[in-house]
Amino acid sequence: MVGLWIWLFILILPWHPMSTREFLDAGAPAPEENLSDISVLIPARNEADVIKISLTGLKVQGSNLNIILIDDNSTDGTASLARELLKYNLRIISGKPLEPGWSGKLWALEQGICHIDTRFTLLVDADIELQPGILPALYKMMMENDLHFVSLMPALRMISFWEKLLMPTFIYFFKLLYPFSLSNSSFPGVAAAAGGCILMETHLLDKIGAFKSLREELIDDCALAKRVKSLGYRTWIGLTHSVHSLRSYDHLSAIWNMVARNAFTQLHHSVLLLVLCTALMITVFCLPVAGFMFPSIMAKVISALALGAMILSYLPILKFYGLSRNWAIALPLIGTLYLAMTWTSAIRFWKGEGVSWKGRYYTKRQDVG
Numbered sequence: 001m002v003g004l005w006i007w008l009f010i011l012i013l014p015w016h017p018m019s020t021r022e023f024l025d026a027g028a029p030a031p032e033e034n035l036s037d038i039s040v041l042i043p044a045r046n047e048a049d050v051i052k053i054s055l056t057g058l059k060v061q062g063s064n065l066n067i068i069l070i071d072d073n074s075t076d077g078t079a080s081l082a083r084e085l086l087k088y089n090l091r092i093i094s095g096k097p098l099e100p101g102w103s104g105k106l107w108a109l110e111q112g113i114c115h116i117d118t119r120f121t122l123l124v125d126a127d128i129e130l131q132p133g134i135l136p137a138l139y140k141m142m143m144e145n146d147l148h149f150v151s152l153m154p155a156l157r158m159i160s161f162w163e164k165l166l167m168p169t170f171i172y173f174f175k176l177l178y179p180f181s182l183s184n185s186s187f188p189g190v191a192a193a194a195g196g197c198i199l200m201e202t203h204l205l206d207k208i209g210a211f212k213s214l215r216e217e218l219i220d221d222c223a224l225a226k227r228v229k230s231l232g233y234r235t236w237i238g239l240t241h242s243v244h245s246l247r248s249y250d251h252l253s254a255i256w257n258m259v260a261r262n263a264f265t266q267l268h269h270s271v272l273l274l275v276l277c278t279a280l281m282i283t284v285f286c287l288p289v290a291g292f293m294f295p296s297i298m299a300k301v302i303s304a305l306a307l308g309a310m311i312l313s314y315l316p317i318l319k320f321y322g323l324s325r326n327w328a329i330a331l332p333l334i335g336t337l338y339l340a341m342t343w344t345s346a347i348r349f350w351k352g353e354g355v356s357w358k359g360r361y362y363t364k365r366q367d368v369g
Contacts, residue, residue: 026133070093079092120200122197200228
């Protein structure tokens with residue numbers, strides 16, 4: 001019964017966390033726009049397999065876009081490939097060795113901000129591809145709506161079986177934790193951003209103390225949005241079909257390790273929060289299925305209603321990404337898998353295991369995204 005009430009509560013929440021109404025896609029092709037007022041910061045470490053695609057996506061957005069790529073000690077020729085593709089408007093900075101207490105991405109971004117002299121800064125990951133016209137559309141929306149910080153949740157790769165099963169749910173859970181409508185409102189309690197694509201006024205970085213101020217944050221992109229919003233500036237986040245993540249997760253182990261890398265960190269390494277999270281996940285995902293095993297007709301009816309509400313809450317995300325609604329039937333299994341990934345994260349932390357990412361081994365327990 002508790003699981004049913006939780007799902008019904010989620011469905012009737014006035015801010016509709018499962019909704020996909022907050023989105024922005026590239027419009028019809030327009031004359032080439034002058035983007036000289038925007039600088040792009042790209043932290044890149046061993047991205048030879050995707051960097052040309054990423055830079056090509058930026059190249060077609062408009063003219064005079066200033067691109068700054070911080071080569072974070074790559075060993076695969078990332079910088080050379082970038083130079084081959086872009087002869088103009090590209091500045092490559094050779095990153096310094098990683099300093100203690102920093103994640104690689106934030107350390108690279110911190111080294112890049114001193115080279116920005118434009119009004120706006122676009123933060124984009126090296127494995128992100130922008131479709132033609134999306135940056136002008138983002139810029140236009142920012143200007144017309146008097147926004148200071150806008151972010152788009154990249155469309156994750158959903159090609160393999162495991163990607164279709166688990167990646168839409170990754171975004172679904174993110175929207176439940178950080179409802180976009182609340183984040184986009186003046187409500188101070190929620191602020192969200194997707195670090196793969198953020199356009200912001202450059203002076204805001206100075207006001208918050210740049211990326212150095214985010215070193216101890218668990219989720220640095222959302223922390224960045226929260227800092228900006230706390231200063232009274234307007235932020236916005238939405239979904240899109242026009243910004244793509246190029247990172248592939250063809251096998252369950254790849255997604256498992258991706259989630260386990262930071263899951264327990266997001267629970268502040270708290271045993272109490274882990275227990276509460278476990279109880280909640282079992283209540284909402286496992287009990288509705290277990291209810292069918294009881295002989296009581298009422299138990300079966302309650303379970304059916306809970307499963308119906310659960311599936312109903314997930315359908316908007318599946319529809320947005322053009323996936324079959326049949327994937328929603330697997331939501332109890334998906335929730336159980338994510339719970340197991342969270343416990344894997346906790347067990348690795350208790351065993352003192354570090355995190356390996358991009359050829360680096362982090363012994364400090366921190367977000368390394």
